[in-house]
Amino acid sequence: MTTAWFCFLAAMITVYVVLDGFDLGVGALHLLVARDEEEREAATAAIGPVWNGNEVWLIASGGVLFLAFPKAYAAAFSGLYFGLIIVLWLLVGRGLALELRHQIANPLWRSACDAVFALSSGTLALVFGVALGNVVRGVPLGPDGYFHLTFFQSLNWYALLIGVFGLVALCAHGAGFLALRGGGGLAARARGWAPRLTLAEALLFAALIGPTVVVRKAMVTNLVDHPWRLVFPVLTVGALAAAIVGQRRGDWGRAFAGSALFLVGLLTTMAAGLYPYLLPAHQHRPYGLTVDSAASGHHALTTALVWWPVGMVLAAAYFTFAYRMFFRTATVRSTSAAMDQPPSA
Amino acid sequence: MSDHVLVDRLQFTLTVTFHYLFPILTMGLALFIAYLKTVAYRARDTERGERYDAAAQFWAKIFAVNFAVGVVTGIPLEFQFGTNWASFSNFAGGVIGQTLAMEGVFAFFAESVFLGIFLAGRNRVSARMHWISALFVFAGSWLSGFFIIATNAWMQHPVGYDVANGRAELNSLGKLLTNDWLPWQYAHNMSGAAITGAFVLAAMGAFFLLSDRHHEFARICVRVGVVGALIFCALQVFPTGDRQAKNVFEHQPAAFAAMEGVFPTSKGAPLVIIGNPSTEKRRLESTIALPRFLSFMTSRNWTSQVRGLNDIPTDRWPSSVPLVYYAYHIMVGLGTILLLVAALAAFLLWRGRLYTSRAMLWTLMIAFPFTYIANIAGWATAETGRQPWLVYDVMRTAAGASPASSVPAGTGIFTLLGFAGLYLFVGILYLMLLVRIIARGPEDLAPPTTSTAAAASAA
Numbered sequence: 001m002t003t004a005w006f007c008f009l010a011a012m013i014t015v016y017v018v019l020d021g022f023d024l025g026v027g028a029l030h031l032l033v034a035r036d037e038e039e040r041e042a043a044t045a046a047i048g049p050v051w052n053g054n055e056v057w058l059i060a061s062g063g064v065l066f067l068a069f070p071k072a073y074a075a076a077f078s079g080l081y082f083g084l085i086i087v088l089w090l091l092v093g094r095g096l097a098l099e100l101r102h103q104i105a106n107p108l109w110r111s112a113c114d115a116v117f118a119l120s121s122g123t124l125a126l127v128f129g130v131a132l133g134n135v136v137r138g139v140p141l142g143p144d145g146y147f148h149l150t151f152f153q154s155l156n157w158y159a160l161l162i163g164v165f166g167l168v169a170l171c172a173h174g175a176g177f178l179a180l181r182g183g184g185g186l187a188a189r190a191r192g193w194a195p196r197l198t199l200a201e202a203l204l205f206a207a208l209i210g211p212t213v214v215v216r217k218a219m220v221t222n223l224v225d226h227p228w229r230l231v232f233p234v235l236t237v238g239a240l241a242a243a244i245v246g247q248r249r250g251d252w253g254r255a256f257a258g259s260a261l262f263l264v265g266l267l268t269t270m271a272a273g274l275y276p277y278l279l280p281a282h283q284h285r286p287y288g289l290t291v292d293s294a295a296s297g298h299h300a301l302t303t304a305l306v307w308w309p310v311g312m313v314l315a316a317a318y319f320t321f322a323y324r325m326f327f328r329t330a331t332v333r334s335t336s337a338a339m340d341q342p343p344s345a
Numbered sequence: 346m347s348d349h350v351l352v353d354r355l356q357f358t359l360t361v362t363f364h365y366l367f368p369i370l371t372m373g374l375a376l377f378i379a380y381l382k383t384v385a386y387r388a389r390d391t392e393r394g395e396r397y398d399a400a401a402q403f404w405a406k407i408f409a410v411n412f413a414v415g416v417v418t419g420i421p422l423e424f425q426f427g428t429n430w431a432s433f434s435n436f437a438g439g440v441i442g443q444t445l446a447m448e449g450v451f452a453f454f455a456e457s458v459f460l461g462i463f464l465a466g467r468n469r470v471s472a473r474m475h476w477i478s479a480l481f482v483f484a485g486s487w488l489s490g491f492f493i494i495a496t497n498a499w500m501q502h503p504v505g506y507d508v509a510n511g512r513a514e515l516n517s518l519g520k521l522l523t524n525d526w527l528p529w530q531y532a533h534n535m536s537g538a539a540i541t542g543a544f545v546l547a548a549m550g551a552f553f554l555l556s557d558r559h560h561e562f563a564r565i566c567v568r569v570g571v572v573g574a575l576i577f578c579a580l581q582v583f584p585t586g587d588r589q590a591k592n593v594f595e596h597q598p599a600a601f602a603a604m605e606g607v608f609p610t611s612k613g614a615p616l617v618i619i620g621n622p623s624t625e626k627r628r629l630e631s632t633i634a635l636p637r638f639l640s641f642m643t644s645r646n647w648t649s650q651v652r653g654l655n656d657i658p659t660d661r662w663p664s665s666v667p668l669v670y671y672a673y674h675i676m677v678g679l680g681t682i683l684l685l686v687a688a689l690a691a692f693l694l695w696r697g698r699l700y701t702s703r704a705m706l707w708t709l710m711i712a713f714p715f716t717y718i719a720n721i722a723g724w725a726t727a728e729t730g731r732q733p734w735l736v737y738d739v740m741r742t743a744a745g746a747s748p749a750s751s752v753p754a755g756t757g758i759f760t761l762l763g764f765a766g767l768y769l770f771v772g773i774l775y776l777m778l779l780v781r782i783i784a785r786g787p788e789d790l791a792p793p794t795t796s797t798a799a800a801a802s803a804a
Contacts, residue, residue, distance in 0.1 A: 049465045052416065053457040056449065062423050063446035070438020070512075077427025077434075078747035084428050085760045088421040089767060096771065099413035103778050146431065148751040296439035297514030304443060311450030318458040325462065325469065 001301045002291040005068040006278065008308065010271035012064055016057035017128075017267055018173075018260045023051040025174015027094065027121025028167065031114060033178060033193055037107065039186040040114055044098060046181045049326045051098060053319065055091075060315075067304055071294040072278045075146050079139060080131060082151040087127055094120035122167060129166025133159030136270065137215045138280040141287040158215050165204045172197035173263060176243070176256040181327070194255065195247045201262075202240055216280070219273035229272040236265025350746045352757035353429040356764060360421050362721060363768045367415030369720050372486050372535065373542020374408050377569060379483035386476040400565045401479070402467070403787035404546075409464055410778050414771060416457075421764070429752060433735055433745030440506045440515045441496045444522075448492035456485030487535060494531040495522060500736050501727065502526035502596045513739070526592050530727075533585035537720045539577040540683065544713040546570030547690070549783070551706040562787040564700060567709070571694050574687035581680055587642070593730065594643045597737060599657045600730030603666045604673040605639055606632075607653040614639040614651035622670045624662075627655055664732040664742075672725035679719040686712050 026047050034040040065073045077084050093116050101113035134149065137158050141147045175197050178190035213220055223229045243258030274280060281288040295301065381401035388394035423445065426434045459481035467475055499505075505520030506513045515521065547570025553563035594601045601607075606622045606629045607614055616638030620629040640649045654662060663669045686708055693699040699706075731737055735745040746752075 049461040053454070053461060055420075056453045056457050059420060059423060059453060060446070060449035062427075063442070063449040066423075066426065066434065066438045067442030067446040070442060071435050073427050073438060074431035074435040074747075077424060078429075078431035078751040081428050081747075081752050081756060081760075084424055085763070088424055089763065091420050092417040092767060092771070095413060095417040096774070100410070100774065100778060103410070103781065144748070145435070146748050146751055296442065297509065297512075299517075300439045300443065300515040303515065303518045304446065307447065308450065311447070311454070315450065315454040318454055322458045322461055326465070 001298065001305075002068075002295040003276075004305070005064070005295070005301055006271070006275060006291045009061065009064050009068060010268065012057060012061040014264050014267040016054070016061055018263050019054035019057060020051070021125075021170045021173045021263055022177035023047045023054055023174075024121045024125045025170040025172065026178060027098075027117050027174070028125055029118075029171050029174050029178070029190075029193065031118045033175065033182075033189050034186055035189070037110065039182075039184075040110075042183060042186055043178060044101060044114075044117070046178065048098070050322065052095075053322065055095070064308075068296055068301060069278055069289075069291070069294040070296060071145055072289045075141065075289060075294075076135075076139075076279055079141075079147040079149055080134065080154055081148075083127060083131060083154050087124065087131075090120040090124045090127070094124065125167040125170040126163040129163035130154060130159045132166070132270065133162030135279060136162070136212065136219065136274070138282040138285070138288065141279070141281040141285065141289065143287055145287070145289065158211055161204075161208060161211060165201070165208055168197060168204055169201050169263065169266070172201045173256075173259045176247075176252070176259045180252040180256045191247075191250075191252070194252075195244070198240075198243055198247060198259070202244070205236075205240070205266075216273075218280075219270075222273050222275065223269070226272075232265055232269040232272050236262055236269055239265050347743070347749065348754035349749045349752060349757055350743050352754045352761060353746045353752070354742065356429060356757060356761040357422075357425060359761065359768070360418070360425060360764055362724075363772070364415065364418040364422060365721065365724065366717060367411050367418060368486070368490070369538045369541045369717060370411050370545060371408065371415050372490055372538040373540070373545065374404055374411070375483040375486045375542075376539055377542050377546055377573060378404050378408060379479050380569065381565075382476050382479040386472060389472055396561055396565060399787055400562055403562065405464060406782050407779060409460075410775065410782070412460060414775050418768070418771065429747055429757065430735075430745050431747035431751065433740065435512065436740055436745070437500075437513050437736060440503075440513045440521065441499055443515060443518060444492045444495040444499070448489050452485050452489035452492060455481055456489060459485065490535055490538070491531055494534055495524070495527055497727070498524045498527040498530055501530070501731055502592070503736050503739055508739075513736070526596065529585055529588040529592055533581065533589045533723075536577045536580045536585050537716075537723060540574060540581060541713070541716040541720060543570045543573030543577060543687075544683070544709070544716045547574060547709045548711075548713040551710040552783075553786070554700060555703065555706050555710065559786050567699065567706075568694065571687065571690045571699070571709070574683070575691040578680070578684040578687045582684060586677075586680070591643065594651075597730060598652050599654065599661050600663055600669065602652060602654045602657065603663045603669040604726060604730060605651075606670050607639070607651055608655050610650060610653040610656045612640065612650045613637040613648045614653075616642065617674075622667050624666050660733070662733075663730055665729060669726055669730045672722045672729065676719050676722040676726060679715050679722070683712065683716060683719065 026043055030040055030043040034043045062073075097113040097116040097120065101110055101117070104110075131154075134154055134156075137156065139147045139149060172194060175190045175194040179187055179194050181187075182190050223233065239258045239261035241258075243255050243262060246252065246255030246258050276290045276292070277288045278291055278294050279289040378401050381397050381404065385394045385397035385401055388397065459478040462470060463475065463478040463482055470478070499521060502524060503513070504524050505515060505517040507516050508514070546566045550563040550566030550568075550570060553559045554567065590601070590604075593604065603622075605614075606617045606620055608622075608628045613636070615632075615634035615636045617629060617632055617634045620632035620634070622629050637647045639651055641647050643649065643651060654666065690699060690705055690709055693702055693705055733741050733743070735742040
């Protein structure tokens with residue numbers, strides 16, 4: 001039962017990273033990729049209708065962590081206090097910059113919103129990476145089930161590396177999204193950025209295998225001891241290859257799918273490598289929180305198993321419906337051009 | 346109470362109070378937008394339908410800004426359970442994790458997706474789909490309210506759990522969702538939000554009538570707002586307020602005594618209209634009271650007994666009795682005044698004199714902020730009345746905070762100030778944007794006002 005909830009939680013976080021990942025990537029990149037106001041407008045408009053729904057996956061993941069593994073929720077959030085609060089502030093800034101940019105047609109206002117949006121998106125991608133890096137590395141959990149990492153302790157070399165990797169990976173994902181969904185010069189420039197970012201992503205990915213083994217050997221032994229779990233790293237590498245091939249051939253749909261699957265592969269590999277730990281302690285410390293030691297009571301988990309799938313099916317239906325509606329058209333034209341035309345029925 | 350717990354409390358007070366200013370209007374407006382859209386849909390292709398549709402569209406602009414601020418200020422709350430209240434999360438996550446996760450899964454997904462369609466899709470989906478998405482936004486926001494109140498109801502009156510291994514473990518989701526406390530608290534709270542929605546509608550209409558602009562639109566707003574205000578103000582007093590007070594009387598005697606300022610236990614207790622509670626002298630000073638009314642209101646019996654604070658150990662008293670007392674009396678006083686305003690306005694509407702009565706329009710225009718104060722004062726009563734408990738009679742507030750080793754007081758003060766600064770800025774921005782939307786008015790057909798809407802016109 002606890003294992004099932006571990007899988008659900010991993011799945012929800014993965015969906016969050018894949019969906020909000022391209023929002024964050026677009027945010028971090030758009031000042032570089034979009035040359036003028038019109039293109040920046042198109043870039044933000046491309047994610048405008050969906051970013052809020054995408055972010056709900058983060059909230060819902062937090063809810064499921066709270067529901068199923070309250071002890072891990074309590075330990076991780078209080079232990080990484082500053083990191084978490086900074087994430088919250090960045091989420092406030094990013095959401096407002098994106099939603100309020102269209103409220104005032106003043107170039108300075110829009111530039112300010114774009115700057116806040118870009119900085120907060122980039123920093124969020126970095127901080128999420130740092131947080132995951134700390135989880136993989138393990139935290140100094142004590143016997144009471146809590147730990148404390150000061151902000152600068154959480155910026156250790158390994159976590160920072162993962163943070164940079166996260167930023168690059170989400171930028172590549174965002175560039176892939178704009179290459180597919182942007183129009184005109186925006187898409188053309190995104191198509192120039194995407195292969196370079198993907199290459200950087202691939203190099204970092206290869207370079208990070210060694211350090212990961214150093215900080216947590218179990219990530220590898222866990223996978224090798226249960227060979228079926230090797231599916232996940234194989235998926236990761238395969239998806240990355242597919243993304244590169246897609247980009248070479250100019251098949252941007254397939255390249256974006258490859259990029260999405262690469263993120264799925266990364267997160268599932270991480271989950272499979274950590275299991276049964278949710279929040280491991282530093283290597284050689286005994287107090288890591290496992291799916292069993294952090295779980296809620298049995299009744300809570302079985303009860304939630306009844307309603308949770310219903311909610312997920314509904315959410316999937318809403319998302320399919322909304323995405324089909326918003327992304328039905330071939331490309332997003334620039335807004336000002338569209339405004340001169342009467343709205344289509 | 347140690348410093349770090351006080352700081353954690355202050356930070357949560359700030360973030361939850363500031364946040365809740367926005368959902369009040371989100372939930373209240375969602376109801377009235379759904380109503381306007383329903384009228385518009387049923388009368389589609391007529392002039393009346395078009396007027397209602399335009400009115401709904403104007404309110405949707407305000408709703409969009411309000412919703413965005415509500416979302417971004419709401420996210421910190423869920424995560425603050427973990428950052429500042431880790432011991433509480435660890436203790437209670439197995440129970441209230443259910444309702445909080447249900448909120449995300451059942452309410453937020455529907456709300457966010459259909460709001461995207463509602464704001465972006467006016468020209469992209471059929472009139473029917475657009476109307477349905479307005480209904481989904483309404484249902485999503487009220488469902489979200491339900492799960493939050495279900496969570497709070499468990500903290501006020503815990504049911505459906507056992508304590509095992511030092512943690513609360515759920516034993517019945519059914520009991521959690523059918524908590525005695527829940528239906529009346531929910532009804533009272535939602536009616537309070539609807540009152541704000543109604544008064545905001547009426548105030549906007551009154552403002553436009555007084556400034557001699559947008560008459561058609563203004564009359565719809567005043568009419569719908571005044572009728573809504575009367576209905577929900579009445580529901581707020583009876584049955585929801587009455588039944589909610591009985592819940593408190595039965596399950597939280599100390600909170601009830603503090604709210605009503607009852608010190609000595611007495612039979613035939615008076616209902617205090619005005620008075621100052623003195624916890625040192627253990628009595629109420631300078632009172633104006635209605636004899637025996639309190640006994641009658643709690644048990645429909647003029648001579649029944651009401652337990653006073655003097656018969657309750659002080660370590661079970663709310664941490665600040667005057668705070669509970671004043672917050673409650675402000676809520677009740679404002680609620681009564683608002684009911685009178687709504688009734689008078691409805692009378693003038695019925696007599697056909699409302700749109701020309703400048704005095705009444707002025708009153709409506711300046712009444713709406715007091716609905717916010719009443720809503721917040723009501724929550725202050727509920728939350729400070731629950732003290733010193735975090736989970737009533739089960740876990741004290743001081744025991745629920747994150748360990749001081751993880752989140753010391755200084756760290757908490759730093760982030761508290763950070764939130765205060767950020768929210769001050771957000772609040773100014775919000776008011777500025779609302780003023781712009783109102784200045785443009787409902788007949789403005791200028792470029793769409795949200796990123797979501799911009800995307801629609803781009804396709």
